[in-house]
């Protein structure tokens with residue numbers, strides 16, 4: 537398969553060495569604009585939905601309580 541060498545700069549990283557100047561898998565990067573609750577891992581498009589609606593939900597409240605208890609001993613644990 538000689539064409540592997542010829543397509544070293546393509547988006548397929550198989551068989552080629554890493555090149556810091558090449559782009560790999562750029563199709564996995566998509567533009568987003570919104571808000572994420574890091575407690576609940578939930579995504580919202582608008583600040584209103586995130587803060588004014590989500591922050592009043594019981595689930596978010598419970599996650600906040602759980603987080604508050606764990607924060608001192610397990611700060612580095614991020615998914």
Ligand SMILES: [Zn+2]
Pocket residue numbers: 573574575576577578590591595596599
């Ligand atoms: Zn939340």
